[in-house]
Amino acid sequence: MCAICGCDDHLEHVHADGTRHRHAHPHEAHHHEPHHHEHVELEARVLAKNDALAGENAAWLERHGVVALNLMGAPGCGKTSLLERTIRALEPGSLAVIEGDQATANDAERIRAAGAAVVQVNTGTGCHLDAVMVARALAELAPRPRSLVAIENVGNLVCPALFRLGEHRRVVVLSVAEGDDKPLKYPHMFRAADLVLVNKIDLLAHVDFDVERAIGNARAVNPGVQALRVSARSGEGLEAWYRWLRLEGLRDRAERRFEDPGHAARIER
Numbered sequence: 001m002c003a004i005c006g007c008d009d010h011l012e013h014v015h016a017d018g019t020r021h022r023h024a025h026p027h028e029a030h031h032h033e034p035h036h037h038e039h040v041e042l043e044a045r046v047l048a049k050n051d052a053l054a055g056e057n058a059a060w061l062e063r064h065g066v067v068a069l070n071l072m073g074a075p076g077c078g079k080t081s082l083l084e085r086t087i088r089a090l091e092p093g094s095l096a097v098i099e100g101d102q103a104t105a106n107d108a109e110r111i112r113a114a115g116a117a118v119v120q121v122n123t124g125t126g127c128h129l130d131a132v133m134v135a136r137a138l139a140e141l142a143p144r145p146r147s148l149v150a151i152e153n154v155g156n157l158v159c160p161a162l163f164r165l166g167e168h169r170r171v172v173v174l175s176v177a178e179g180d181d182k183p184l185k186y187p188h189m190f191r192a193a194d195l196v197l198v199n200k201i202d203l204l205a206h207v208d209f210d211v212e213r214a215i216g217n218a219r220a221v222n223p224g225v226q227a228l229r230v231s232a233r234s235g236e237g238l239e240a241w242y243r244w245l246r247l248e249g250l251r252d253r254a255e256r257r258f259e260d261p262g263h264a265a266r267i268e269r
Helices: 036-064 079-089 106-114 131-141 187-191 201-206 211-221 238-247
Strands: 010-014 020-024 067-073 095-101 118-122 148-152 169-175 195-199 226-229
Touching (some): 036 067, 079 095, 079 106, 079 238, 095 131, 106 118, 131 148, 187 211, 211 226
Parallel strands (some): 067 148, 067 169, 095 148, 169 195, 195 226
Antiparallel strands (some): 010 020, 010 118
């Protein structure tokens, strides 16, 4: 078991042809060290090792002219539905996907049916993707230059925020069915975000959710975060999401790295 998040130390990898095998999780050994300071030191080593591997992923993406987006959020928030709509809206072949789930290839099948190349990574009892999983998936996915890779992380508002993958941007999807206090209850996730998508706004008439309060709570923990209101089901607000992708350079970027996202249109300020 992982000393940081409690996940298993092996993951199941599902290839495009449906074959499966398991890899060792890249966390350090010595999971049962008895003292608190040893646990803290182990956590620091695990995160440092992951960050080093994430740096290698970032360098790989640079060499290949590919941009990666880490898409995070709770189970059922609408990440896969958002990707399905996005795949169909963008130029064919411009978006490929790494799907992270504990089990099944259900989401990968949906992504493939929408028209994108996809690699499914099943983590078993693992609660997040990490840099080595993404490295293997990128090698298999082989995204084309000047394209975008969306990494749909395991549904979880805790551990994915801790593990860098080599991504250029982090997007958190928050559905109106979850509660507008989620940014305060899970501050590390929202502090890590570049963009918050408030999804399922087509349900606002049926739930007790204050969009302004949710965005305000996100900015209470991350003052610079951008926010968009969208519905992956109805399509409302998605043009602003597609524009964010293009203006950020996530779709059309070649060599340059982007550091300042400040000019995206129709972003909540």
